[in-house]
Amino acid sequence: EADIYQTPRYLVIGTGKKITLECSQTMGHDKMYWYQQDPGMELHLIHYSYGVNSTEKGDLSSESTVSRIRTEHFPLTLESARPSHTSQYLCASSESGEQYFGPGTRLTVT
């Protein structure tokens, strides 16, 4: 099993709140990713990073932002949560092409 962790696993929060989803990996991988997944739908890439101080937006437009100050840490922040942000957020890291996924954070915005 890959050493990639996400917290919290579940989060229910009210509209307008600021939230940060944490993602950490202990494998020393340079590349990290954030995906958004709705039930029964495919994963959509929303952010990725090639390494420290490198962040890029993915295919799916997202109001979230990310930072990569340390290799092992890739947090995702929503400044003002809305019900449309309700989804599952999956973090992944990769080396040599193989991506390893974290367990995900199920976010519900009420």
Place this chain on the structure above:
Amino acid sequence: KNQVEQSPQSLIILEGKNCTLQCNYTVSPFSNLRWYKQDTGRGPVSLTIMTFSENTKSNGRYTATLDADTKQSSLHITASQLSDSASYICVVSDRGSTLGRLYFGRGTQLTVWP
């Protein structure tokens, strides 16, 4: 447009039976194809990965096939177990970028009944 289509969308089988899941893709240029298993509420876990030159790959009771000419892949599960209940996702990677962009299917939701 690069796409990955999976069928069936959902499948119910009895424990001990075999099943085959299908994946068609249009991703080009093709790099590799992976099958992932995603348990409910968890992240996907890789089952197999195949490059252009490989046409079959096994991982225990899971056997994946790839026809790069017709751009089709299948995942065959033998002697199904209750723990096989999960979503099986076909993922195709292109080699057109250094990112190694992944294209995900929507998955086949497999339910194994006792």
